[in-house]
Amino acid sequence: MTARPALVLVAGLALSGCSSDTTATTEQPICATGEDREASNAVILMAQSVPTATWVPCLRSALPLGWNFHHLDARDTVSVFSLDSDRDGQEAIKVRFEKSCDTSGATGIASDREGMDRLERVTQTTPTFKGERYYTFDGGCITFEFTLTGDSDSRGEALALATQAVGAVTRDDLSDQVHDESNGRLSLDPAGDG
DSSP states (O other), rough: OOHHHHHHHHHHHHHSOOTTTTTESSOOOOOOBTTBBBHHHHHHEEEESSSOOOOEEEEOOOTTTTEEEEEEEEEEEEEEEEETTTTTTTEEEEOOOEEEOTTTTTTTEEEEEETTTEEEEEEESSSSEEEEEEETTTTEEEEEEEEEEEGGGHHHHHHHHHHHTTTEEHHHHHHHHHHHTTTTSSSSSSTTTT
16 A cells, blocks of 8 residues: 555656656556555546646546557646557547647537536548547546547447546545545645646
8 A cells, every 4th residue: 555655656746847748657547446446546647737627537447348558648737548449440549638628610519427518529530530529627628539440330339438438537536545545645736836
């Protein structure tokens, strides 16, 4: 249990530099792990990259069959992780997390996530299905950038399955987790951090 607070501290130090500093990891940003139902350190790292966001994206326990986690890049103000598909190729879906996003030209759609607005923009339908799905909320935006090259009959299903595999946890829950794991010594958002 002592290793986790140290990793949280390292995550904070990694993001405290200038915006060109990047922390790349192959640790999956899992929403909850183990019996304690705690988010992985990769989720803490993302939360620290966008300190304004009330929600932080994460992977639910298992990806759909044929999908794999590629990697996570986190930097000051933005985090991006990618999902590979056995049908649609490497980085078929990129999940981008930042304070705000440009949704111009996107269409509002009834949201499937509480506390978030959903918008979509499709930029190409053949031969590749490309576009963005946005979830906006207080202090943040999660963008799914998709480039799907598989069978045209299964593209919508592939996008739905992959985006359903990505959940979100509240910043308050992550803040409580960091506090509890460090016995009150560390904070997700240290006061005076600049």
